[in-house]
Amino acid sequence: MKRMLAFFVLVLATFSASAQPSSCTAEKSLQGRTDILHCEPWSSSTWWQASGYKDDGEKTNPSPASGPDQTSVQTNCFAGGPCLRVNCYAYNNGGCGGMLAHHWTIPGTQQEVYLRYYIRMASNWSPENYCGDPSCIPSGAIGENTTSGGKWPGLADVRTSADPSGQCGNGGAYSDGINCWSGRLRYRNCTGSGGADICTAGGGGETTRIGWYWYVPPASGANNQMFAAFDNRAWGTDMAGSGGTCASDRLNVGSTDSDSTSCGKGAAGLKNSTWYRVELRIKMNTPGVSDGIAEAWISEVSSDGLTDVSTQKYTKTNMRFREVGHDNLHVRTVWLDVHMGGEFNGPLTDSYIELARMVVATKRIGAFKASGSYVSQPFTLQVN
Amino acid sequence: MSGNNNGDAPSCYIYKHTSAPIVPQTITFTAPGSRDMTQYVENYNASTMSLSIIGTLPGGVTFDGETLSASGAATASGLKLQVTPL
Numbered sequence: 001m002k003r004m005l006a007f008f009v010l011v012l013a014t015f016s017a018s019a020q021p022s023s024c025t026a027e028k029s030l031q032g033r034t035d036i037l038h039c040e041p042w043s044s045s046t047w048w049q050a051s052g053y054k055d056d057g058e059k060t061n062p063s064p065a066s067g068p069d070q071t072s073v074q075t076n077c078f079a080g081g082p083c084l085r086v087n088c089y090a091y092n093n094g095g096c097g098g099m100l101a102h103h104w105t106i107p108g109t110q111q112e113v114y115l116r117y118y119i120r121m122a123s124n125w126s127p128e129n130y131c132g133d134p135s136c137i138p139s140g141a142i143g144e145n146t147t148s149g150g151k152w153p154g155l156a157d158v159r160t161s162a163d164p165s166g167q168c169g170n171g172g173a174y175s176d177g178i179n180c181w182s183g184r185l186r187y188r189n190c191t192g193s194g195g196a197d198i199c200t201a202g203g204g205g206e207t208t209r210i211g212w213y214w215y216v217p218p219a220s221g222a223n224n225q226m227f228a229a230f231d232n233r234a235w236g237t238d239m240a241g242s243g244g245t246c247a248s249d250r251l252n253v254g255s256t257d258s259d260s261t262s263c264g265k266g267a268a269g270l271k272n273s274t275w276y277r278v279e280l281r282i283k284m285n286t287p288g289v290s291d292g293i294a295e296a297w298i299s300e301v302s303s304d305g306l307t308d309v310s311t312q313k314y315t316k317t318n319m320r321f322r323e324v325g326h327d328n329l330h331v332r333t334v335w336l337d338v339h340m341g342g343e344f345n346g347p348l349t350d351s352y353i354e355l356a357r358m359v360v361a362t363k364r365i366g367a368f369k370a371s372g373s374y375v376s377q378p379f380t381l382q383v384n
Numbered sequence: 385m386s387g388n389n390n391g392d393a394p395s396c397y398i399y400k401h402t403s404a405p406i407v408p409q410t411i412t413f414t415a416p417g418s419r420d421m422t423q424y425v426e427n428y429n430a431s432t433m434s435l436s437i438i439g440t441l442p443g444g445v446t447f448d449g450e451t452l453s454a455s456g457a458a459t460a461s462g463l464k465l466q467v468t469p470l
Contacts, residue, residue, distance in 0.1 A: 029467075029468060029469055032438055032464060032466060033438070033466065034438070297470075309431075309432050309470070310470050363436070364434060364468060364470070365468075366433075366434070366468040366469050366470050367469045367470070369469060372403070373403060373404035374404060374405075374466055374467045374468070374469075375404055375405075375438065375464050375465070375466045375467075376404055376405040376406065376407040376424065376464050376465040376466070377404075377407065377409075377464070378439075378461070378462045378463065378464055379407045379408060379409055379410065379411055379463055379464070379465070380409065380410045380411070380459070380460070380461040380462075380463070381410075381411050381441075381442075381445065381452070381458070381459065381460045381461075381463055382410055382411070382412040382459055383412075383413060383414070383415050383417070383444075383445065383454040383456070383457055383458040383459070384412065384413070384414050384415065384457055
């Protein structure tokens with residue numbers, strides 16, 4: 001009996017110790033939290049094997065991830081620690097559109113997930129640095145297909161051609177609210193109407209706008225593959241519904257040039273050679289009801305990577321990700337996608353982005369802190 | 385928010401927190417009543433940090449991110465107050 005009890009205690013202790021992944025050790029502000037599902041410090045050269053990443057978003061029988069051949073782990077690049085460099089090789093250097101496309105399957109059937117990561121663009125980064133048309137090679141110039149931009153990591157529950165439903169939630173296979181939805185990030189240039197630079201209100205030097213890249217129902221072009229900017233500038237964003245405001249229609253996912261009526265908030269644009277903290281939130285809707293939530297916070301990080309204050313840059317509380325009768329849609333994967341354009345021939349010149357300190361949780365994650373203490377000693381509450 | 389690339393922190397970098405909340409071993413009050421938990425956090429700033437309780441609150445006790453409120457008598461032990469830098 002004592003042996004059984006000891007075994008039970010050992011199992012319980014093991015479970016408790018594994019409640020937070022060991023990869024979270026460096027995240028001092030997360031210690032003690034029980035809502036942390038995954039930390040990716042990108043400290044191992046075989047990081048994709050250690051945490052069970054998958055090659056794609058297949059639900060039925062996903063294959064373990066093979067090596068991402070356009071990435072490399074960098075040391076001492078973010079807050080004195082590692083990061084993942086995702087190379088964007090030029091078309092004449094073996095480049096292609098997709099640099100990284102792994103998925104990390106989120107355990108459980110999560111209805112609400114937060115995803116945080118840090119991102120930095122190379123000093124020569126440009127959303128216009130690619131060739132979408134074979135005719136621009138080799139004589140093409142920066143500026144071809146400039147509005148298409150590309151994709152960065154987000155959250156999803158997609159299907160591939162290996163699943164019974166077939167491909168859904170990417171590659172032009174629209175979300176029907178039954179078999180898929182996806183919310184990656186999309187980046188694009190800062191060019192607005194008449195060639196105006198609409199990122200200048202951010203302080204100058206911005207090269208890149210970002211926002212959600214939605215595949216959400218209905219299964220039409222009205223609400224799929226659309227740009228939902230993390231800024232209040234209307235140009236290039238999608239307001240396909242009625243009423244003209246973010247709150248008036250679930251299909252209005254974009255901006256209006258006003259904070260009060262836009263889903264996106266504030267000034268546009270990110271600068272090169274600067275770390276930004278990105279935190280995303282998805283809360284699934286009641287099936288068939290537009291009560292889902294999408295939020296995003298962005299902050300510019302100080303040069304030592306240790307101080308920043310997040311700013312809410314997107315909030316929409318009438319999202320619909322799934323319909324009645326859906327195929328157990330939830331927040332199923334982190335889609336670690338880094339992709340230039342749709343499909344094209346490659347960047348014109350070598351460039352890269354870097355990712356650091358990714359965390360997945362069921363509550364607000366906040367900033368990476370390598371030092372400090374954030375939890376009190378235990379206390380007793382006595383209410384008489 | 386304005387920024388720069390010369391290594392200096394922009395003016396909006398106002399948050400710096402390195403010490404854990406200091407909470408008494410026992411928090412006592414009478415129901416119906418409440419306790420402001422922000423008093424236990426150095427330089428508390430609602431726009432740059434959020435507070436949460438680690439542990440299970442008893443029935444009738446709620447925490448709204450700043451204040452513990454109770455509608456009736458209750459006891460709980462092993463609770464912790466956590467700061468999340470936003």
